[in-house]
Amino acid sequence: GPNRKMSFGFTNKLNGIEGKTPFLIGVSGGTASGESTVCKRIMEKLGQVDMDHQECQVVSISQDSFYRDNHSNSSFSPHFLFKYILTIFIICPALFCFRIKNQITTIYPADVVLFEGILVFYFPNIRDLFHMKLFVDTDSDTRLARRVPRDIKERGRDLDYVLNQYMNFVKPAFEEFCLPTKKFADVIIPRGADNTVAIDLIVHHIWDILHLKKADTSAGQHPCIQLRRTS
Numbered sequence: 001g002p003n004r005k006m007s008f009g010f011t012n013k014l015n016g017i018e019g020k021t022p023f024l025i026g027v028s029g030g031t032a033s034g035e036s037t038v039c040k041r042i043m044e045k046l047g048q049v050d051m052d053h054q055e056c057q058v059v060s061i062s063q064d065s066f067y068r069d070n071h072s073n074s075s076f077s078p079h080f081l082f083k084y085i086l087t088i089f090i091i092c093p094a095l096f097c098f099r100i101k102n103q104i105t106t107i108y109p110a111d112v113v114l115f116e117g118i119l120v121f122y123f124p125n126i127r128d129l130f131h132m133k134l135f136v137d138t139d140s141d142t143r144l145a146r147r148v149p150r151d152i153k154e155r156g157r158d159l160d161y162v163l164n165q166y167m168n169f170v171k172p173a174f175e176e177f178c179l180p181t182k183k184f185a186d187v188i189i190p191r192g193a194d195n196t197v198a199i200d201l202i203v204h205h206i207w208d209i210l211h212l213k214k215a216d217t218s219a220g221q222h223p224c225i226q227l228r229r230t231s
C-alpha cells in the first residue's frame with residue numbers, strides 16, 4: 001500500500017508536537033509567475049511525471065485547491081482551511097483526502113512535497129515548517145501578460161473584468177501579502193521556469209538531501225547541516 005514510502009522522515013516541531021514529515025518545499029510568487037510550472041519542472045527532473053499517483057515520491061499541492069471558489073483569487077477567507085489541512089498533513093503524512101468544491105482530492109504519502117501558492121510564506125507558523133523556500137520572481141508586466149489571456153481563455157472572462165480584478169484586487173494583494181514574504185525565501189528564481197540553471201541546482205540539492213538522508217541512520221540532524229559537513 002501507499003505506506004511503504006516514507007522510509008525516512010524529517011523532524012518538524014509544530015505546537016510542541018514533534019512529527020516526521022516529508023521534505024517540504026514551499027514555492028511562492030505572484031500570480032502567473034510560473035510557480036506551478038516550476039513545480040512541474042522539478043517533478044519532471046526528479047523523474048516523477050507519467051507515474052501512477054500512488055508511486056510518486058514527489059507530490060505537488062497548490063494553494064489554489066484550498067479556495068472555496070476557484071475563480072476568486074482575491075478572497076483570502078479560506079486561509080483557516082488551508083492552515084488546518086496543512087497542519088494535519090504535516091503531523092500525519094499518511095494517505096490524505098480532502099473534499100473541496102464537492103470533489104475529493106487524494107494526496108498519497110511522498111518523500112518530497114512541493115506546496116505552492118501566493119500565501120504559503122505569509123503565516124509564520126506555516127512558513128517555518130518548510131525545509132526549503134523558493135520564490136519565483138517574474139516581472140509584473142510578464143505576469144499580467146500571461147494572466148490576461150489565461151483568464152479570458154480558461155475562465156471565460158472579458159478583458160475589462162480581468163484588468164479591473166487585477167488592478168483592484170490581485171495587484172494590491174500581491175504587494176501586501178506576497179511580495180513582503182520574498183525575504184523569507186532561501187532561493188529566489190528570476191524568470192521562473194525559463195531559469196533552467198536555477199531549477200537544475202534546486203533539483204540537485206533536493207536529490208542530494210534525499211540520498212544523504214536515506215544513507216544516514218542517525219536521523220534527527222537537518223540534512224543541510226550534513227551536506228555542508230561532507231562538502
Ligand code: ADP
Binds near residue numbers: 035036038192193
Ligand atoms: P502560477 O502558478 O505562478 O500562477 P503558472 O505556472 O500557472 O503560474 O503559469 C501561468 C501561465 O504562464 C501558464 O499559462 C503557463 O503556461 C505560462 N508560463 C509559465 N511559465 C512560462 C514561461 N517561462 N514562458 C512562457 N509561459 C509560461
Ligand code: MG
Binds near residue numbers: 035036062
Ligand atoms: Mg499556480
